[in-house]
Structure formats: C-alpha cells, structure tokens
Amino acid sequence: MCDGFSLDEALSEGKYATDLALSLSSSAHLSMSSLLAEIVEHAKYVPLSIPNPETPVLLIIAEGITTLSAKSLHTQPIKLNLCIASHTGKTVRDWESAVLEDTWSLAGTSSLVSDCCENAVYWIDLPDQWEIVSYNGHGTPFKALTCPNVPVLKHLAFGSFNEKVPDSLEAFDPVHLLYAQDWAHESLPPLIKSGFSGLKGYRDE
Structure with a gap:
C-alpha cells in the first residue's frame, strides 16, 4: 500500500501523470517549432x-x-x-x-x-490589437495577452492577471508559450492600442 493506494493503483496513477506530462510537452514543442520557424522568417x-x-x-x-x-x-x-x-x-x-x-x-x-x-x-x-487568453492547465488559472494573427507573437502569451486588464508594460512579464491543451481564447473583444506608452491608451473596442 502507498498512502491508501494499492501498488497497481499507484503505478497506474504515475503512468497517467507521466503520459500527460509527455503529451503536454509534445504540444508545447510543436508551438516552439513554429515559433522558431517564424522568428527566422519574420523577425x-x-x-x-x-x-x-x-x-x-x-x-x-x-x-x-x-x-x-x-x-x-x-x-x-x-x-x-x-x-x-x-x-x-x-x-x-x-x-x-x-x-x-x-x-x-x-x-x-x-x-x-x-x-x-x-x-x-x-x-x-508589437501589433495594434491584443486578445485575452486563459490558462486552465495545472496550477493557478490566470489570463494573459496574445496576438493570434501575428507571426511569432501568436505562439506567446504575455503577463498574468485575473479580471483587470493591465495598464503598464510591467504586465507583459512573464512571457508564456501558448499550446493547445492548456490555453483558451476568451470570447471578448480585442484590446486596441492608441499610441504606445506602456499599455496606457488601451481601450475596449
């Protein structure tokens, strides 16, 4: 027994967790591959x-x-x-x-x-339009900003916030890698940039 689980149950749980980790890593590596290719082409x-x-x-x-x-x-x-x-x-x-x-x-x-x-x-x-994405994977959920139609940037999510959209450049840290399983686009209007002084000047469209 292992903390109330049988050996078979513990091994099964371990295999599930490892398989999930490898699956998520595979998805992230696909995003990383596209990111590197687009850096070469567009940056x-x-x-x-x-x-x-x-x-x-x-x-x-x-x-x-x-x-x-x-x-x-x-x-x-x-x-x-x-x-x-x-x-x-x-x-x-x-x-x-x-x-x-x-x-x-x-x-x-x-x-x-x-x-x-x-x-x-x-x-x-940096583009003129940003959209909100939500991280719903393991750990604490949060929201971030991305640009789904812009090469390189569409594979990245910037910042970490909950409800209030950030209004300063500090909000763009950290930078996360976007991949299919753990991220979802919000059904909200994009954020529009009017000039760029931090994020000041952003407004809802």
Missing part, C-alpha cells in the same frame, strides 16, 4: 536592423545557438529569452574586438545589454 536580425529608440518591441535572444545545436536538442534545448524592450539608441560596434552590443530598456528602470557576437538577437514590432 528582424540585430545588428542588421535595430528599432527606433524608445519604441517597445518584442526582444528575442537565443542563447548560444549554433548550426550544431539541432542534433542535441533532446539533451540541450534552445533557450530563448523573450521580453518587451525598447532600444536606448546606445550601440557598440567594435568589429576588431568582436563586440556588437546594444542597450535595451526594460519595464520599470531595468536595462539589458545584448551582444550579437555571443547570442542571436532578433526583434519584432
């Missing part, structure tokens, strides 16, 4: 392109990825750092020393320095 590559200073964008940093990474994905998954950021206008282009740095402003007073010689750095414009 802008730094340092070939940088956004206008102080304009919020989705910043994408792929750590340590090389052409040899694919054959080791089963043991060393690709790590993506995703956040809403604004380029400060400060860059370093020291080709002799192989330093290609860009400084980004994050929500609040935080900042981040990316180096294209160390990691792959991309960015993508």
Whole structure:
C-alpha cells in the first residue's frame, strides 16, 4: 500500500501523470517549432536592423545557438529569452574586438545589454490589437495577452492577471508559450492600442 493506494493503483496513477506530462510537452514543442520557424522568417536580425529608440518591441535572444545545436536538442534545448524592450539608441560596434552590443530598456528602470557576437538577437514590432487568453492547465488559472494573427507573437502569451486588464508594460512579464491543451481564447473583444506608452491608451473596442 502507498498512502491508501494499492501498488497497481499507484503505478497506474504515475503512468497517467507521466503520459500527460509527455503529451503536454509534445504540444508545447510543436508551438516552439513554429515559433522558431517564424522568428527566422519574420523577425528582424540585430545588428542588421535595430528599432527606433524608445519604441517597445518584442526582444528575442537565443542563447548560444549554433548550426550544431539541432542534433542535441533532446539533451540541450534552445533557450530563448523573450521580453518587451525598447532600444536606448546606445550601440557598440567594435568589429576588431568582436563586440556588437546594444542597450535595451526594460519595464520599470531595468536595462539589458545584448551582444550579437555571443547570442542571436532578433526583434519584432508589437501589433495594434491584443486578445485575452486563459490558462486552465495545472496550477493557478490566470489570463494573459496574445496576438493570434501575428507571426511569432501568436505562439506567446504575455503577463498574468485575473479580471483587470493591465495598464503598464510591467504586465507583459512573464512571457508564456501558448499550446493547445492548456490555453483558451476568451470570447471578448480585442484590446486596441492608441499610441504606445506602456499599455496606457488601451481601450475596449
């Protein structure tokens, strides 16, 4: 017996939980695959392109990825750092020393320095319309914002809130991966952006 369960019941419960975890991981990996393909096709590559200073964008940093990474994905998954950021206008282009740095402003007073010689750095414009999605999987349910018709962004959900729609850039953290089983789109009108100063200026359509 194991906490009131027979051995067979405990093993059956363990198999169910493991099968579910693998199924959810499979769904998430499908979303991750589409996300990576759309980054290649639609995102802008730094340092070939940088956004206008102080304009919020989705910043994408792929750590340590090389052409040899694919054959080791089963043991060393690709790590993506995703956040809403604004380029400060400060860059370093020291080709002799192989330093290609860009400084980004994050929500609040935080900042981040990316180096294209160390990691792959991309960015993508933020859209004018956002929709609400609900997470109903294991753990605490919550709502987040997504853009179902925008490449790259349609595979992501931003923030974590309950009833009140957020009104600041801080609300875009953390960034979640969207996948079929645990997420559902709300039957609510999209949120419309009028200008972009955080999320201030959003209104219900």
